[in-house]
Amino acid sequence: MxxxxxPPPTISLQQLNKPNSNSxxxxxxxxxxxxxxxxxxxxxxxxxxxxxxxxxxxxxxxxxxxxxxxxxxxxxxxxxxxxxxxxxxxxxxxxxxxxxxxxxxxxxxxxxxxxxxxxxxxxxxxxxxxxxxxxxxxxxxxxxxxxxxxxxxxxxxRLILQTALIDMYCSCGLSDRGRAVFDRVVERDVICWNTMVSGYVKCGELGKAEELFGEMPVRNVSSWNTLVDMFCKSGDIVTARRLFDGMPDKDVISWNAMISGYAKIGDYQASRELFDAMPIRNVVSWNVMLTCYVNNRKFLEALELFRAMQVSDIKPNEVTVVAVLPACAHLGALDLGQWVHAYIDRNRIKMDLYVNTALIDMYGKCGSVEDAQVVFDNAVVKDTFMFSTMIEVLAMHGKPEEAFQLFSYMENVSIMPNDVTFVGLLKACSHGGMVDIGVKYFKMMRNKFRLIPKVEHYGCMVDLFGRAGRLEEAHELIKSMPMEPHPIVWGTLLSACRIHGNVKLAEEIAICLLELEPENCANYVLLSNIYSKAGRWEEVGKLRNIMKEKGVVKKPGCSSIEVNNGVNEFLAGDRAHPQCKEIYKTLNEVVKRLKVEGYNPCTSSALHDTDLDEKEQSLIYHSEKLALAFGLLSTDNKTPIRIVKNLRVCEDCHIFMKMVSKYYNRQLIIRDCSRFHHFSNGSCSCSGYW
DNA sequence: ATAGGGTTAG
Missing domain, CATH: 1.25.40 (Serine Threonine Protein Phosphatase 5, Tetratricopeptide repeat)
Incomplete structure (x- = not known):
């Protein structure tokens, strides 16, 4: 070589175009x-x-x-x-x-x-x-x-090459060698200085970065931006803000960095204030603000902002849709999700790994496995994330066999599974009641793939044993865990006790669980349900008093349903909806009709020991029933009704939905906090496992 | 040189 x-000879365009027939x-x-x-x-x-x-x-x-x-x-x-x-x-x-x-x-x-x-x-x-x-x-x-x-x-x-070398060494974590190159540079420009400063940031040497920033003979906006971003990322938002406010000039990047700084600490209001105040916004500004809302679970705000973006002069890109799709996914806004998908096609937004994975997740969480499958099949490049997401979608919809098949396919094409892949597989097992297969995968992850099971995997296994009624094995597994069992793991077992009516074990677990998480209402509700199912009303009353003493409030049930691209939210007993009157009228009619068909409100799902009538009332106005009534009155017979609930569907609502699917001949797709229930013709896809 | 992106146990 x-x-x-x-320097090599360069051909100028003039030379290239010297007169000839082809010029x-x-x-x-x-x-x-x-x-x-x-x-x-x-x-x-x-x-x-x-x-x-x-x-x-x-x-x-x-x-x-x-x-x-x-x-x-x-x-x-x-x-x-x-x-x-x-x-x-x-x-x-x-x-x-x-x-x-x-x-x-x-x-x-x-x-x-x-x-x-x-x-x-x-x-x-x-x-x-x-x-x-x-x-x-x-x-x-x-x-x-x-x-x-x-x-x-x-x-x-050459300065350009020296700068590139500094950047390369620092990116590889070798700031000292970057510095050696930097020290040999005779005439440094701002870019060279900036590269060295941000090189120190990349290597986590924030003190040196700050020191070098102080030594700079000239600074430009980028120099300041590097430092503002550095303090934002290290969590020192106050210093970042002080620098930001003191900057001689600010550009879009300065504003974006500061907004994303507030986003990281969860202060979406401060982010929004800056977003509204900034003079010029680019795509990144919108993307930062959108992800800020999504990361802080302000999904409706995110969608609202996305709408505002449509009327601005900034065109969404891949990152934008990857921010919006999870918001659709969480809210179960299938129509809007589909709209975003069509938007991606129309505007030739690149369907990269991120976009495809977000689409699969959105379709899955919005109740359409079929569409998720189509996106998955059409994706040219597939990675571990995408496979894990698809497996999770199949699990969520109670299709364990397909999930297992997909895993075999993944092995065949040599895509390495990770710990999340196994969470999906184990979930598929527990939603399908397949204990042995679950045990097989649990062993496989360690033996074949050298993945150490995490708390999440133990949680899945406890769920798997517990739902199958093997409560003792579940309990033993928790005791044998190499790490501290997270309260979620105990909660899982408590939930299994509820399914199988094991009051004794439930009480044993509840003692430590209520100590670990005294403020979590879900645990009290579970225990209360277990007591009321066993008819032990004195304990239900005691529990209610304890909750009152500790100031624990039951997390309100909330269901949403999307109609005409708008998301409608309902709380239990909610009367805030503009069509409230009609909704309650429809719901009462449905209840009346179903009672004729043999519906008997299952009052053990009610939390409080009140008289029967009152219990029945509180059940009837559960949020998912209100959403259902709204769905019945605002969509035609052929449209499936899709509802998303933040809590678990209670037993009464489950029976109720089955009956509606039969006597109103409607397809109902309900997502609760852990899985989907596809109701049709009087039965549910979960076959009792939920 | 500087800002933004996908999966996870009840």
Missing amino acids: TFIVS TKEEWIFSSLKSPKTPTQLKTLHAQIIKTGLTQNDLVFGQLFLCCSISDSMNYAGQVFDKIPHPKLFFYNAMIKGYSINGAHNEAVRLYSLMRLSSVTCDSFTFPVVLRSASSLKRIGVGEELHGLVVKTGFVE
């Missing part, structure tokens, strides 16, 4: 290649290049590769490149740069290695691009090799 010591054509092709093209347009242009004999023209042919990179068609570029017998330096550079621009750093480094094996030599154009990729991939080996070449070729005096 030889090295070019002097106008060349010029036209060259300039067409400067803007993004559709795959068909690319093919046509490629054909024209071949026809005009321009394949020997570095600049034009190289531009084809660069055009592919801005057209999201690096696959096509790769196909063309692979057919070239002896690619020239210019083509390598264009391809490597294309991969790098598209974030395909692995491909960039792969091609660089290929180039090194060929007789083509790198030039000053190659180095910074590959260094950037090595930096992103934290490939110190590649980076060191490049450093050696840069020194050998004498390019090391």
Whole structure:
């Protein structure tokens, strides 16, 4: 391998266009290649290049590769490149740069290695691009090799390369070596300083970063931004804000960094204040604000903001839809989710791994396994996250066999499962009552995949044993856990006691559980249900007094239903809905009708020991029943009614929904806090396991 | 150089 010591000769456009018969054509092709093209347009242009004999023209042919990179068609570029017998330096550079621009750093480094094996030599154009990729991939080996070449070729005096080297070393966690390069730089510009400061940040050496920031002879907005972001990320929001307020100039990035700082500590109101106050917003600003709402479970606010974004002049991108889809998923807003999906198609938003996974999750959580499956099948690239999500969706919908099959498929295509994959598999088992298979997977994760079971996996196993009525085994498993059992694990067992009416064990568990989580209402409710099922009203009363003493309030049941793209929320006994009167009228009619068919309110689901009538009243106005009534009166017979509830569906509502599905001939799809219930013709897909 | 993204036990 030889090295070019002097800068390579460059061909100017004037030279390229020196008069000949093809010059106008060349010029036209060259300039067409400067803007993004559709795959068909690319093919046509490629054909024209071949026809005009321009394949020997570095600049034009190289531009084809660069055009592919801005057209999201690096696959096509790769196909063309692979057919070239002896690619020239210019083509390598264009391809490597294309991969790098598209974030395909692995491909960039792969091609660089290929180039090194060929007789083509790198030039000053190659180095910074590959260094950037090595930096992103934290490939110190590649980076060191490049450093050696840069020194050998004498390019090391160039500031751009020195800066790239500093960044590469710091990204690989070697701030000292980055600093060594930095110290040798004779004339540093702001970018060089900034790179070193942010290099220290990357390496977690915040003190050194701050110190170097102090030494800077000149600072620009980016320098300040780095520091503001650094304090935001380290949780020191006060210092960040002080710097932010003291900045001589602010740009969008400064505002975005500060907003995301508040988002991280959960202060979505402060985030929103800044968002409203900022002079100019870009996509990132909207995305930060959206994810801020979603991370703080303000899903309705997120959707509202997304609507506001539609009327702004900022176009949503991949990140936007990945922020909005979980909001749809949580609220069960299938219509809006579908709308977002259509929006993605219409606006050619790139369907990357994130977008596809978010879509699968959204369809799953909104009750449409079929659509989730279609997105999954159509996804060209699939990773562990996507498989885990799909397995989880199948589990949630009570399709254990399909979940297991998908796992086998995953093994066949050599995608490594992770701990979350196994949570999905174990959930599939417990929702299907398949204890032995669950035990098999639980052992497999350790033995075959070297994954150490976490509390979550033990929780699944306790659930699995517990639901199947093997309460003692579940209890033993908790006692044998290598880690401290999380209250959730005890709660799971308590819930199993409720299903199987085991008051004795329930009391034993409740003693420690109520001590661990004295403020969690769910535990009191569970225990109370267990007592009332056994007819032990004195204990129910005692429990109610304890709750009153400790100030524990029952978390209100809340159900939502989406009609005409609007999400309607109902609390138990809620009278806030504008169509309240009609809703209650419909509900009372339904109850009357079902009573004729033999419906008998199952009062053990009611929390309080009140008289029967009152108990019945409180059951009738459970939030999911209100949502159902609203659904019945605002949709036609053929539309499935989809309801999302924040708590578990109670026994009474479960029976009630079964009957509605039969006597009103309606398909009801209800999501509770842990799974789906598909009701049709008097039966439910959960077959009693919930 | 600097801001934003997907799965997880009751």
